[in-house]
Amino acid sequence: MAPEARFDCGRDRSLTRGECEGRGCCYAPLAGSAGPPWCFYPRLYPGYTMGPLTPTARGQTASLTRRQPSYLPRDVSSLRLEVTEETAGCLHLTLKDAASQRYEVHLPGGIPESRADNQSVLYATEYRSDPFGFIVRRRSNGRVMNTTVAPLLFADQYLQLSTTLASSLVSGLGEHYTSILLDLNWTSLTLWNRDMAPHADANLYGSHPFYVVQEDDGFAHGVFLLNSNAIVMLQPAPALTWVSTGGILDLYIFLGPDAHSVIRQYLSIIRPMMPPYWSLGFHLCRWGYTTSNTTRRVAQRMHDANLPLDVQWNDLDYANKRRVFTFDPWRFGDLPETVDGFHQRGMKYILILDPGISSTGAPGTYPPFDDGLKRDVFIKNATGGILIGKQVWPGPTAFPDFTNPETRQWWEDCIRAFYAKVPVDGLWI
Helix, strand or coil: CCHHHCCECCCCCCCCHHHHHHCCCEECCCCCCCCCCCEECCCCCCCEEECCCEEECCEEEEEEEECCCCCCCCECCEEEEEEEEEECCEEEEEEEECCCCCCCCCCCCCCCCCCCCHHHCCEEEEEEECCEEEEEEECCCCCEEEHHHCCCEEECCEEEEEEEECCCCEEECCCCCCCCCCCCCCEEEECCCCCCCCCCCCCCCCCCCEEEEECCCCCEEEEEECCCCEEEEEECCCEEEEEECCCCEEEEEECCCCHHHHHHHHHHHHCCCCCCHHHHCCEECCCCCCCHHHHHHHHHHHHHCCCCCCEEEECHHHCHHHCCCCCCCCCCCCHHHHHHHHHHCCCEEEEECCCCEECCCCCCCCHHHHHHHHHCCECECCCCCECEECCCCCCCEECECCCCHHHHHHHHHHHHHHHCCCCCCEEEC
16 A cells, blocks of 8 residues: 555554554554554455445435444444435535434524436435445546545544545645645644634634545535534545544535535535624724723724724723623723724724633622523533633633523623623624
8 A cells, every 4th residue: 555545543642563453454664754654544444334225305324333343432333324415516424323412513504405406416426335435426527535445433532534535736624824725745634723823733713624625627626524523634645534522424515516616505504694894894903902091092093094993802901800791990991981982983893702701709799600600501520510720811710511502591691781881893702
């Protein structure tokens, strides 16, 4: 097997020859090579076996069974494959636990009902039953993706799916500080949001598990993994491996046929909200506007210099002891009047609102925490107590559990109470 075509069998940790072969994988060191894995899967590594396909109204479904355990703890032994022809250019494929409910990311809107007849569908699907894999082909040129090149893994806290890529011209998988075309030389990209300045080789503010491939003949396609725990490994085969620590494998495959059409198809699925017109204007923000007076002076200097400014922001400087839903009575005591002044000039105002809630105030002194305790909205630790983060902006901090519907209502109530004092136009969350 060519080194660039190896799929890593030791992604979780470095393996010795004995440990690698104990997993049923191949071990072949490469001198002077830091990229290709030394421990890699054989071509027909044992995996899931697919049962017969059953037609549905808009696609097919099948059961997958793992007859022998993998090297991972808590394998999911039975999976359900669901394939839906959403539109002529969009194929939807999911792999989920057949016996137990797992977390799924839900899209805010439904899928557009515009599926054409079979004659105009741009794709065709093929399946290998044992070990399971699927191939999606563009009907006109036979290219898109092939997952039979490496095993499907699906355990409680480790999901893995690999595919070949139709070309090396791959973009997407943000947010990372990279060139438009991604480096396929054994590049690992973490999709996990964090507050991080834009440095290379680091995961940043957003996660977009979506990539576009420009095929050699000018066609383009895109793939979107609807999962909130993803890591992506790119290799020069060219190929890609999705890895997730939870959820399900929920793939949307967009056939374009051109890049513009791929993006349009992608947007029809994720449906971002239409931004207000004013949000497209000129914004100004930084950490260090230490008082409301400073904030006003900054905006006034912009005005005096005839520089356009539509929206003024504040970072956490405004908050009393850095506690959200408050404003400092000395440094920002006139914040409501400041915001009114911006509005009178035709401007808008946004401030930051961190999700962490300070947990150190005396009872009755910080309503967001007091009310959150009463309504049981905070994430718990292993013993059932509130999970407290130690090194956060306001000090010891509790974190809202936004999977709890009551938390969402509590969060809305906190925002409404703060808005009644400070009529912001948007929130930096």
